[in-house]
Amino acid sequence: MIAYAASGSDHTETEDGTTMANMARHVVKKLIGLTKGIRVPHRAFVSPFASVERRVKVTIEPGARIGRGTRIIGGDTMGRVHLGERSAIESGCVVRVLDGELTVGEDSTLNYGAIVYGEAGVRIGSRVLIGNHSLISSVDHTWEGRGSVFLQPMREAPVVIEDDVWIGAYSAVLAGVHIGEGAIVASHSLVREDVPPYAVVGGTPAKLIRYR
Numbered sequence: 001m002i003a004y005a006a007s008g009s010d011h012t013e014t015e016d017g018t019t020m021a022n023m024a025r026h027v028v029k030k031l032i033g034l035t036k037g038i039r040v041p042h043r044a045f046v047s048p049f050a051s052v053e054r055r056v057k058v059t060i061e062p063g064a065r066i067g068r069g070t071r072i073i074g075g076d077t078m079g080r081v082h083l084g085e086r087s088a089i090e091s092g093c094v095v096r097v098l099d100g101e102l103t104v105g106e107d108s109t110l111n112y113g114a115i116v117y118g119e120a121g122v123r124i125g126s127r128v129l130i131g132n133h134s135l136i137s138s139v140d141h142t143w144e145g146r147g148s149v150f151l152q153p154m155r156e157a158p159v160v161i162e163d164d165v166w167i168g169a170y171s172a173v174l175a176g177v178h179i180g181e182g183a184i185v186a187s188h189s190l191v192r193e194d195v196p197p198y199a200v201v202g203g204t205p206a207k208l209i210r211y212r
C-alpha cells in the first residue's frame with residue numbers, strides 16, 4: 001500500500017518515490033481509458049482525442065500509445081484490437097476492424113495517418129514500422145464483368161506482416177498479402193503479392209529491388 005506524504009505540493013514524494021503529480025496523471029489516464037472501454041496499463045497512453053467505437057474491444061500493453069484523432073471503428077458484432085508493449089498507433093490513424101481483429105506485436109508503430117481495414121484480420125509483428133499514410137487492407141472490392149463495383153461482394157483475406165518489416169510512407173498492402181520478416185517496402189508502393197523475408201520491394205505494383 002502506498003503511503004502519501006502530508007504536504008499539498010504536486011511534487012511531494014511518496015515513500016516509494018512516486019510524486020503526487022505522477023499519481024494524478026496516472027489516475028487521469030486511467031479515467032480517459034475507462035471512457036473508451038480501455039484498461040490503460042503502466043506507461044501506456046490513450047489520447048482523450050482518440051475515438052473508440054463501443055463494439056471494439058481494445059487491449060493495450062504497458063508503454064503502448066494511441067494518438068490524438070485516431071479512430072477505431074467497429075461494426076455490428078465485436079471486433080478486437082490488441083497493441084503490444086511500447087507499440088503505437090500514432091495520431092490521425094483510422095483502424096476499422098468491424099468484427100475482425102488487428103493484432104500488433106511489441107515496439108511496432110503505425111505512423112501518422114495510416115489506415116488499417118482489419119475485418120478479415122491483420123497481424124503485425126514486432127518492431128514493424130508502418131510509414132505515414134499507408135493503407136493495410138484485408139478487404140477489397142470484386143469487379144466481375146461490367147457490373148457496378150458498388151453492388152458486387154467484397155473479397156476478404158487476412159494480411160500478415162512479420163517482425164522487423166519497414167513499410168515506406170504512402171504504400172498500400174492489399175488483402176491476402178504476407179510480408180516476410182525483415183522485408184522493406186519502398187515508399188508509395190502497391191503490394192499485391194507476398195514479399196519474401198529480407199526482400200526490398202518497390203513500385204506500383206511492387207517488384208523486387210534486391211535482397212538485404
Ligand SMILES: CC(C)(COP(=O)(O)OP(=O)(O)OC[C@H]1O[C@@H](n2cnc3c(N)ncnc32)[C@H](O)[C@@H]1OP(=O)(O)O)[C@@H](O)C(=O)NCCC(=O)NCCS
Binds near residue numbers: 130167170184189200
Ligand atoms: C526502398 C528504399 C529504402 C531504397 O533506398 P536505397 O537503397 O537508398 O535506394 P536506391 O536509391 O539505391 O535505389 C535502388 C533501386 O530502388 C528503386 N527505388 C527506390 N525507391 C523506390 C520507390 N519508392 N519506389 C520504387 N522504386 C524505388 C530505385 O529506382 C533503384 O532502382 P534501379 O536500381 O533500377 O535504379 C527507399 O527508396 C525508400 O523508399 N525508403 C522509404 C522512405 C520512407 O517512406 N520514409 C518515411 C518514414 S517511415
